[in-house]
Amino acid sequence: MIEFQHVSFAYEKGRPVLEDISFAIGRGEAVGLIGANGAGKSTVMKLLLGLLTPGEGKILVDGEEVNKQSLAHIRRKLGFVLQNSxxxxxxxxxxxxxxxxxxxxxxxxxxxxxxxxxxxxxxxxxxxxxxxxxxxxxxxxxxxxxxxxxxxxPEAILMDEPSAALDPYNRRVVINTIRELTQTKLITSHDLDMILDTCERVILLSDGHIAADGKTESILHDQNLLEAHRMELPFRYAR
Ligand SMILES: Nc1ncnc2c1ncn2[C@@H]1O[C@H](COP(=O)(O)OP(=O)(O)OP(=O)(O)O)[C@@H](O)[C@H]1O
Ligand SMILES: [Mg+2]
Incomplete structure (x- = not known):
């Protein structure tokens, strides 16, 4: 449903934010995109929505490349909540x-x-x-x-920090709602406990690269991996 093929991007010449990023998300998959502040998560979301254009590589939604011509058609398939709603x-x-x-x-x-x-x-x-x-x-x-x-x-749901600014009750309402949705989902968050509850797979971004891509429980249990990328264990796994 969503595919990044060797995508690179820089806001400013000579300062790459994403370098040769490749991943594919199948229809109906729920994927958490995690990483420290500035890792490039929101940039991935904006590229997917055609708000930014990759310097190199291709982005496909439902088999169709994201570009000026396809954008209106593709946006109809995507529901998104930006970080600054x-x-x-x-x-x-x-x-x-x-x-x-x-x-x-x-x-x-x-x-x-x-x-x-x-x-x-x-x-x-x-x-x-x-x-x-x-x-x-x-x-x-x-x-x-x-x-x-x-x-x-929409066919796919993109949420950039959906639980930010929510009180615990609304956070729980949102988590339960996301869990019930059958659409393809890509969710960024620093709320790793929410990612545990909503995503079966996690992609960890760090320094413009994918540092890990795999099962949520194994990545979010890996204290060494998380700490190497300026992150911490979810509260649920911390002692
Ligand atoms: N408009 C912009 N112009 C120049 N640099 C930018 C711009 N927006 C973001 N950046 C830089 O690009 C990098 C990635 O930013 P991005 O917003 O994608 O990070 P993020 O992973 O979403 O971080 P956060 O967890 O804080 O939301 C950062 O180093 C940031 O400073
Ligand atoms: Mg962000």
Whole structure:
């Protein structure tokens, strides 16, 4: 569903952020993308969404290369929550933001509204429905951004730090919701306990390279590996 083939990227000449990155994520797989601050996780997400263009290599979504021509078509398949979800809301209210994509995809207003209401109920956010996006809290915005992509029912879900800014209750709601989703998922987080609960596979990025790619439990149990890349064991495994 998602494939990086020998992708390199630099924001500034001579300062590569990603070097020769290759991985493939199968349909329905749930993958955690982890790594220290500045490792390049958000850059991977932005490349996948066509917000950045690789210097070298290819990125494929569902067999189609991400480029200017394919971008609109590919974006319809991807629901994403960026690290800074503030920039993601473009309608005045939570409801208008959430219903925008379903209406655009040709659902009737009744069908689209039913979908929006179901997602809000599932996330316990019904009270946010008619609130103004710029008058809700940081954590509420994050929840609203997650609700918006769930209402899109995309083929793949990309989440950059979904649990950041969430209180423990909402964090748990989000974890449970992610677990129930059957779509392909790529999730970045420093919340390794959340990654343990939501992803069967982990890709560890470090210094522009993939330092490890494998089963979540084995990578997140490997204290030496994690510490070598400026990370720590998940709380669950720490003594
Ligand atoms: N717009 C930009 N211009 C120049 N350098 C950038 C830009 N955005 C990010 N970088 C640099 O690219 C590297 C990777 O950044 P990126 O945001 O992908 O890291 P990250 O793994 O998502 O980190 P974090 O855990 O802090 O979110 C960092 O060294 C960062 O300083
Ligand atoms: Mg980031």
């Amino acid at each position: 503030d920039n993601q809301m473009f309608m005045p209210t939570v409801y208008e933001d959430m219903i925008f994509a379903p209406l655009n995809y040709g659902l009737s207003r009744e069908e689209a509204e039913a979908r929006v209401d179901a997602v809000l109920a599932r996330l316990g956010l019904t009270e946010l429905k008619h609130r103004h996006n710029h008058r809700i809290s940081g954590g509420e915005k994050r929840m609203a951004a997650i609700a918006t992509i769930l209402a899109m029912e």
